Amino acid sequence: MSTLKNKIAVITGGNSGIGLATAAEFIAQGAKVVITGRKQAAIDQAVKELGSNATGVLADTANLQHTDALVEKVKALYGSIDILFINAGVGNFFPLESATEQQFDQIMGINYKGAYFTLSKFIPLLKDGASVILLSSVSATTGMANSSVYSGSKAALNSLAKVAATELAGRKIRVNSVSPGPIDTPIMDKMGLDAATREGFAGAIRNSVPLKRFGSSTEVAKLVAFLASDDSHFITGTDYIVDGGISINAVMP
Numbered sequence: 001m002s003t004l005k006n007k008i009a010v011i012t013g014g015n016s017g018i019g020l021a022t023a024a025e026f027i028a029q030g031a032k033v034v035i036t037g038r039k040q041a042a043i044d045q046a047v048k049e050l051g052s053n054a055t056g057v058l059a060d061t062a063n064l065q066h067t068d069a070l071v072e073k074v075k076a077l078y079g080s081i082d083i084l085f086i087n088a089g090v091g092n093f094f095p096l097e098s099a100t101e102q103q104f105d106q107i108m109g110i111n112y113k114g115a116y117f118t119l120s121k122f123i124p125l126l127k128d129g130a131s132v133i134l135l136s137s138v139s140a141t142t143g144m145a146n147s148s149v150y151s152g153s154k155a156a157l158n159s160l161a162k163v164a165a166t167e168l169a170g171r172k173i174r175v176n177s178v179s180p181g182p183i184d185t186p187i188m189d190k191m192g193l194d195a196a197t198r199e200g201f202a203g204a205i206r207n208s209v210p211l212k213r214f215g216s217s218t219e220v221a222k223l224v225a226f227l228a229s230d231d232s233h234f235i236t237g238t239d240y241i242v243d244g245g246i247s248i249n250a251v252m253p
Helices: 016-028 040-050 064-078 099-127 148-171 185-188 195-207 217-229
Strands: 008-011 032-037 055-056 082-088 126-135 174-178 239-242
Touching: 008 016, 008 064, 016 032, 016 040, 016 082, 016 217, 032 040, 032 064, 040 055, 055 064, 082 099, 082 217, 099 126, 099 148, 126 148, 126 217, 148 174, 148 217, 174 217, 217 239
Parallel strands: 008 032, 008 082, 032 055, 082 126, 126 174, 174 239
Antiparallel strands: none
16 A cells, blocks of 8 residues: 555654554555654654654654754755644643642643644645644543543644644645544553553443444554545545544543
8 A cells, every 4th residue: 555655744752652553554655754752762662663764853742942853854854744643642630620730731731832833833844735633532522520631732632723724725735633532552551540440440431432442543543544645635624533432422420
């Protein structure tokens, strides 16, 4: 398959999870990919796995100087790009009443501010007819408990996608968002839960999914690759839900 043959793609947070799976899918379809991450060791390992069509750049999405440097690096390497997948994000969950300013700033700084300025600063490098995909979440619309800041950051991304789709339509640049539900990614290991609590939490989520399982990063990657390809050239300003049907039901009590 070579749907993305000769395409140049940038994926933020591409060293693990959905970002890494998407990088692998893009490369399998013929693209060259630049991935970013916050840890050099993780980037190096990802590039080793992905092969010669991948380039890794150390960059923290929340640091706008890093984003400026990333843009200059990509410009020097390729001049322009066909695909921008804004995937980097963090998940941190807590009750509304106990939220701290630091927690708020960290989540919004990465998930929304970082995404916003990544898109803004890459616009001059986007080719006419390029595709931009933002990784959102079903949490943006489902009202899951303890997710007030995280959900807000993802809802902001959905709004950004629609506005950007309107502003960039004159250049035939398409902007869409993808909203996964429960996906088996390393984020589950970063929630600070002991093994028993983690499995109990995972089990409760699994039982809420009509398909009774977590999704895989590869399944999300397939959808992102479709939106990145010319096969979706009449699709823009749309949010795609990939959640096993969980948004049909109440997410969590």
